[in-house]
Amino acid sequence: MTKTLAVLLLAAALPSAAAVEPMFRGGPAHAGVAGSEAPREFKRVKWAFPTGNRVVSSPVMNAGTIYFGSDDGNVYAVEAATGRQLWKRATKGPVPSTPAVSGNRVYVTSYDGHLYALDAKTGAVRWKFATEGERHFEAKNLHGWTPAKQTFFDPFDVFLSSPVVVGGSVFFGSGDGNLYAVDADGGALKWKFATKDVVHASPAYANGVLYVGSWDSYFYAVDAATGKEKWRFHAGEDPVTHNQVGFQGSAAVVDGVVYVGCRDSNVYALDAATGAEKWRFNNAGSWVIASPAVADGKVIFATSDSALFHMVDAATGKPVAKQQSRAYMFGSPVVAGRIVLQPVLNGSLEARDLADGALLWEFRTDAAKANRGWALTSEGRLNMPLLFRSNSGQDGILGLDRQLSAGGMFSTPLVAGGTIYVGSSDGNLYALE
Amino acid sequence: MRRIALLGLGLAALQAGAADFAGRWSGMAAIPGRELPVVVDLARDASGAWAGSLIIPGIDVKGAALHDIQVVGDEVRFDAGDALGPAPYGPTTFAARLGNDGRLRGEMKQAGNAAPLTLARTGEAQVEYAPKSGPVAAATEGRWVGEFELGGFPRKVTIDIANRGKEPAQVDFVVVGKQTTKIPVDFVAEEDGVLRIASQIYRIVFEGRVSPGRIDGSIDVGPQEIPLKLRRPEKS
Numbered sequence: 001m002t003k004t005l006a007v008l009l010l011a012a013a014l015p016s017a018a019a020v021e022p023m024f025r026g027g028p029a030h031a032g033v034a035g036s037e038a039p040r041e042f043k044r045v046k047w048a049f050p051t052g053n054r055v056v057s058s059p060v061m062n063a064g065t066i067y068f069g070s071d072d073g074n075v076y077a078v079e080a081a082t083g084r085q086l087w088k089r090a091t092k093g094p095v096p097s098t099p100a101v102s103g104n105r106v107y108v109t110s111y112d113g114h115l116y117a118l119d120a121k122t123g124a125v126r127w128k129f130a131t132e133g134e135r136h137f138e139a140k141n142l143h144g145w146t147p148a149k150q151t152f153f154d155p156f157d158v159f160l161s162s163p164v165v166v167g168g169s170v171f172f173g174s175g176d177g178n179l180y181a182v183d184a185d186g187g188a189l190k191w192k193f194a195t196k197d198v199v200h201a202s203p204a205y206a207n208g209v210l211y212v213g214s215w216d217s218y219f220y221a222v223d224a225a226t227g228k229e230k231w232r233f234h235a236g237e238d239p240v241t242h243n244q245v246g247f248q249g250s251a252a253v254v255d256g257v258v259y260v261g262c263r264d265s266n267v268y269a270l271d272a273a274t275g276a277e278k279w280r281f282n283n284a285g286s287w288v289i290a291s292p293a294v295a296d297g298k299v300i301f302a303t304s305d306s307a308l309f310h311m312v313d314a315a316t317g318k319p320v321a322k323q324q325s326r327a328y329m330f331g332s333p334v335v336a337g338r339i340v341l342q343p344v345l346n347g348s349l350e351a352r353d354l355a356d357g358a359l360l361w362e363f364r365t366d367a368a369k370a371n372r373g374w375a376l377t378s379e380g381r382l383n384m385p386l387l388f389r390s391n392s393g394q395d396g397i398l399g400l401d402r403q404l405s406a407g408g409m410f411s412t413p414l415v416a417g418g419t420i421y422v423g424s425s426d427g428n429l430y431a432l433e
Numbered sequence: 434m435r436r437i438a439l440l441g442l443g444l445a446a447l448q449a450g451a452a453d454f455a456g457r458w459s460g461m462a463a464i465p466g467r468e469l470p471v472v473v474d475l476a477r478d479a480s481g482a483w484a485g486s487l488i489i490p491g492i493d494v495k496g497a498a499l500h501d502i503q504v505v506g507d508e509v510r511f512d513a514g515d516a517l518g519p520a521p522y523g524p525t526t527f528a529a530r531l532g533n534d535g536r537l538r539g540e541m542k543q544a545g546n547a548a549p550l551t552l553a554r555t556g557e558a559q560v561e562y563a564p565k566s567g568p569v570a571a572a573t574e575g576r577w578v579g580e581f582e583l584g585g586f587p588r589k590v591t592i593d594i595a596n597r598g599k600e601p602a603q604v605d606f607v608v609v610g611k612q613t614t615k616i617p618v619d620f621v622a623e624e625d626g627v628l629r630i631a632s633q634i635y636r637i638v639f640e641g642r643v644s645p646g647r648i649d650g651s652i653d654v655g656p657q658e659i660p661l662k663l664r665r666p667e668k669s
Binding site: 141144146225238240241331370371373374376377379381383384385386389405 | 464465466468477492493517518521523543544546548584585613655656657
């Protein structure tokens with residue numbers, strides 16, 4: 001009786017973890033809430049699954065199998081219990097997107113410009129849909145890099161749009177600027193919605209509407225059935241260096257409100273029905289790439305340049321708690337019971353208390369510990385003078401590569417059965433407990 | 434007895450003079466996963482004080498001035514200031530001991546990390562001396578004003594310059610945009626009619642050609658180079 005009561009009380013204390021689905025951010029609304037409590041203490045690496053390149057993709061799980069992509073161009077299926085490879089399927093480009101599993105199909109995008117539908121058991125290609133072609137965000141004078149007249153691709157545009165599957169349709173964005181709706185069964189195009197720049201965020205879905213931002217500085221609400229625009233919201237622009245513009249991260253939609261971070265350094269709360277701004281939280285020039293998690297009446301998000309972990313009141317946007325991390329954060333927080341897991345680009349995964357964000361424990365990759373090329377300071381911060389040495393665009397691109405030698409984590413953690421699964425730019429998918 | 438006295442004198446002379454560190458020293462700092470090439474030039478100036486500069490090929494360090502050079506016996510220590518980043522990354526420090534084989538062995542520290550350092554003398558010192566601040570032409574003294582635009586917002590600039598004899602000129606550099614910012618100036622010099630004022634910590638540099646009543650130049654704000662023309666303020 002006491003045990004039953006304790007279980008009931010614990011369940012009541014946990015944020016809603018219902019209906020976690022095997023797709024990016026735990027379901028179409030992208031709330032970022034896991035279906036399982038994360039361990040309050042870190043014990044060990046259960047297994048590490050090596051791939052041929054960095055793992056930006058976030059793992060998802062269905063029926064005991066973990067699915068994820070790697071920048072080595074493959075999609076992987078791995079046995080969750082053992083880390084044993086079940087199958088891999090090659091695409092013709094990196095796969096920095098998160099698969100969605102529906103029925104016996106795995107849907108995933110690749111930098112080869114295709115949406116793939118794979119057999120969940122075998123990895124066989126059931127069909128693939130060609131977009132108008134992938135590309136990174138690019139601009140002249142990007143980030144103020146020299147030469148100013150040169151068009152540079154943005155190496156920090158690391159993610160591809162992760163597909164969302166709802167009601168027989170697969171929805172995803174593309175570097176060609178379109179938001180697509182494709183028939184989940186046969187791969188036929190249902191509609192496409194054009195924006196004016198790269199769409200690498202994953203569309204969030206709620207009540208028949210898709211919500212997604214583009215690098216064209218607009219955030220869109222689109223009717224999922226017809227592809228017609230319902231409203232659009234204009235965020236900040238930066239016509240000079242193109243640094244403070246664009247929606248790179250994905251939105252969360254909870255209780256009729258859309259929460260989304262932007263490179264213009266704001267986190268916005270928008271009315272899902274009208275697009276009206278309810279509040280904004282400014283981060284003083286720091287990008288907000290990570291997708292917010294929404295739980296416990298709080299919006300939880302992390303920043304890039306300022307390396308801050310924030311909790312704000314979901315209704316008002318007023319600060320609830322703030323914690324200083326040690327490096328840029330592009331990976332998205334996940335609420336797993338009373339714990340928030342936050343990936344960091346210094347090669348660590350932080351476990352924080354849902355109440356106030358206090359650090360509970362930290363997992364560091366071997367690459368972070370090795371600190372090759374002194375990518376990190378002795379305190380585990382990014383060693384900026386050795387990473388980004390000059391203002392040339394070439395150095396900016398190489399600088400990110402140097403930074404990622406520390407095993408930076410872009411991947412959103414998956415928590416299932418008390419085990420944490422997360423990818424690292426050291427090329428591994430880790431199972432932690 | 435005389436022999437002992439001579440030996441004693443020789444030892445004292447060696448201690449007083451310490452080892453000779455003058456020259457170009459080339460070698461490696463063994464940071465994890467990478468051998469970082471390091472070139473150090475050390476020389477005494479006319480007054481006998483040590484001066485030096487640092488080159489680290491591949492990471493944009495060329496001729497960085499060495500500071501606080503200390504030679505004690507067979508040990509040498511110095512730092513390279515902000516060459517590999519300001520605090521909390523810097524200063525980058527070096528400490529090494531001269532071995533019997535003529536090599537310097539020691540440690541390089543940056544951002545709290547430490548790596549073994551090995552250097553061998555490879556030639557004569559080629560110390561690069563950093564340009565020094567100085568006075569400006571008399572006609573350049575006084576107040577200058579101008580405007581530029583950054584990120585879509587106008588900024589007003591006021592620069593007051595005053596000579597202090599042979600010392601570097603005093604410069605007050607104020608930018609008024611959304612807020613008023615007093616820029617800490619750490620370099621000022623005028624050469625061949627070109628005035629240069631810099632703030633390393635703010636990554637701001639103004640450089641312009643001086644002519645009667647105007648200075649035509651540009652201001653670098655981080656990566657941005659923006660035209661900036663200065664003029665004398667109108668008398669009220």
